[in-house]
Amino acid sequence: MTDQLTTTDWRRLLHDWDRQQSGYLRHREERFTAALDALEELVGDRLAAGGTVLDLACGPGSFGARVLERFPAVRVVAVDMDPVLVAVGAAALGDADGRLQWVDADLRDPAWPRALPVTEVDAVVSSTALHWLSAAQLAATYRRVAALLPAGGVLANADNMAYDPGQAVLTRLSEAAERRRAEQAFGADGVPDWDAWWASALAAPELAGAVAERARRNAAERGPDDHAPGTRLTGLRMHEAALAEAGFTEVGTIWQDHDDRVLLAVR
Numbered sequence: 001m002t003d004q005l006t007t008t009d010w011r012r013l014l015h016d017w018d019r020q021q022s023g024y025l026r027h028r029e030e031r032f033t034a035a036l037d038a039l040e041e042l043v044g045d046r047l048a049a050g051g052t053v054l055d056l057a058c059g060p061g062s063f064g065a066r067v068l069e070r071f072p073a074v075r076v077v078a079v080d081m082d083p084v085l086v087a088v089g090a091a092a093l094g095d096a097d098g099r100l101q102w103v104d105a106d107l108r109d110p111a112w113p114r115a116l117p118v119t120e121v122d123a124v125v126s127s128t129a130l131h132w133l134s135a136a137q138l139a140a141t142y143r144r145v146a147a148l149l150p151a152g153g154v155l156a157n158a159d160n161m162a163y164d165p166g167q168a169v170l171t172r173l174s175e176a177a178e179r180r181r182a183e184q185a186f187g188a189d190g191v192p193d194w195d196a197w198w199a200s201a202l203a204a205p206e207l208a209g210a211v212a213e214r215a216r217r218n219a220a221e222r223g224p225d226d227h228a229p230g231t232r233l234t235g236l237r238m239h240e241a242a243l244a245e246a247g248f249t250e251v252g253t254i255w256q257d258h259d260d261r262v263l264l265a266v267r
Contacts, residue, residue, distance in 0.1 A: 008204040010092035014060050017088070020197045021062070021128065023185030024178065027257050032063065034255035034262045035125060035156035036070045042154050042266070043122050047071040051122035054079065054148065056141075057107060057129030060089035061100070063158070067125060068096050075099050077116055081106040081217070083210040084201055091206075107133065107141050113148060121148050124155040131159050131234050135242070138234050142246040142265075149267040155248070157263045158255075162235040174258035239263055 022028045039047065047053065050073045055064035058078035067076050078100060080086050090102050105112040107130075113119075124145050133141060145155055163170045186193045192200065202211050236253075240263070243251045248265040255262040 008091070008206055010088060013088055013201060013204070014062075014092040016192050016197055016200070017060050018062055020186075020192045020194060023182060023191050023193065025128070025260055026181045026185075027260070031158045031255060031257075031260065031262055032066050032127070035063075035158050035264075036066060038156055038254055038262075038264055039067075039123050039125075039154060040070070043152070044071075046122040047074045049073065050075065052077060052118055052120075054116070054121040054124045054145075056124055056126040056145070057081075058089065058102075059085045059127075059129065061093050061102075063125050063127040064089075064100060065093055068099055075101075077101050077103060077118060077121065079103040079105050079107075079112070079116065083213045083217075084207055087207055087210040088201060108137050110140065110144075113144050116148075119148070120150060122150070122153055124149065124153075125158075126156075127158045129159065130157060130239075131161065133234060135234060135238055138238065139242040139245060142242045142248075146246040146248060146267060151267055153267040155243070155265040155267075157239070157265075159261065159263070160259050161239055161261050161263065162259055164235060164237060171259075177258050236261065236263070 025031065039053070043051065048071065052075045053064070053067050053071075055061065055067065055076055055078040058064055058080045059082070061078050064076040064078045067074060076096070076099060078089065081104065083104065086102050086104060093100060095101065101117055103115050103117070105115040130138060130141065149155070163174065182193070185191055201207065236259075240251050243265045248267055250266040252264060253261045254264045
């Protein structure tokens with residue numbers, strides 16, 4: 001696949017992905033750093049010895065790339081169901097000299113762990129992805145993640161986790177802050193928003209096959225807008241309850257900006 005991707009500037013496309021995501025999430029890099037600091041404190045020895053991190057619903061690999069940079073000996077397994085995002089990430093980042101492996105798998109499929117090249121990982125990370133799972137899908141995903149982690153392994157989920165339905169004031173503040181961020185970010189210095197980035201990606205001629213497959217999957221399942229920024233299907237309490245039910249011993253928020261959080265769970 002990589003040999004055929006020759007005309008599109010894949011690094012630029014990945015860079016623009018990060019720019020548009022940061023337009024919605026003003027402290028995105030700070031959020032990444034908080035999660036990476038936690039991994040270093042809790043499982044740093046394992047990662048320094050060549051441990052494995054699973055980047056769950058990885059998109060084009062933004063979180064995984066930061067894991068690779070922070071921990072020079074680590075191996076990252078990046079899994080996602082969107083063939084376009086995986087193709088962009090694979091073209092931009094490659095296999096990082098054998099340290100990065102891409103896996104096409106749908107977290108809603110109970111068999112997705114069998115698609116992984118490993119049966120155990122030291123840590124799991126995810127960024128701005130799991131909120132689109134239903135409550136049942138989220139609970140099942142966390143149970144499968146728990147089965148991949150040894151005692152002391154950690155999950156760091158950086159995502160928007162909605163306030164409870166009864167917390168209307170906090171929800172209003174969070175939504176207002178998000179609107180202000182978007183108004184300030186997009187249009188400045190050519191920063192693309194969600195729709196503009198996807199228009200660029202879908203127009204890349206080398207991605208024609210991946211685009212067709214994405215359309216097929218969306219038609220068979222649900223619409224492509226379900227993953228767009230602003231989609232909030234699962235809230236904080238739902239995440240916490242699902243993690244506790246899955247057997248994680250400690251669960252808590254270690255970083256927060258309104259409803260944008262890093263939720264850490266210890267196996």
